[in-house]
Amino acid sequence: MPNPTNMSLLDSQQVIRSVYDAENESLDVTLVGTVSLAINSMEDSIAIANAAGTPLTINSDGSIDVKMEGLNAFQTNQVTVGTSAVQLTPTPLSNRTSVSIKVLPGNSVYIGNSNAVTTSTGYFLFSGDALNMDLTGSDQIWAIATSAAQTVAVLEIGG
DSSP, X not given: OOOGGGGGGSOHHHHHHHHEETTTTEEEEEEETTEEEEEETTTOOOOOXXXXXXXXOBOTTSOBOOOOXXXXXXXXXXXXXXXXXXXXXXXXXXXXXXXXXXXXXXXXXXXXXXXXXXXXXXXXXXXXXXEEEOOOTTOXXXXXXXXXXXXXXXXXXXX
16 A cells, blocks of 8 residues: 555556555555555445535435536626737626636637736637636736737636
């Protein structure tokens, strides 16, 4: 069993392989130092519960019902970008968690985080390019282009 302090150097598949004992069909978990605990389906059971502590119900086929929560809110906009910097989200969505920007066909722009963005300092997006970013409402997104009337579609998602 690897030392838990070294696990950060492993990818998720390596970590899973390091705790799963295929020969005994069990999980082997190091708790503290050299103390370990082996869990297997023949001798142990594991209860998975929600945040309130209520155990999840296992269906007769072994599956579990999971409720996926939908988006709380989103908003879309199309912005015309020219040779002066323009803010792509001047009124950010409340509780925004991410933003997607797509450059419409035949257009190109440069993206930055302030009105100081230029065609020399911005992140270049070509016709059809899309950029997805995890950003809060306080993060600003600006764009500028080398010619007038470049169109960008913006999708903001809130939590």
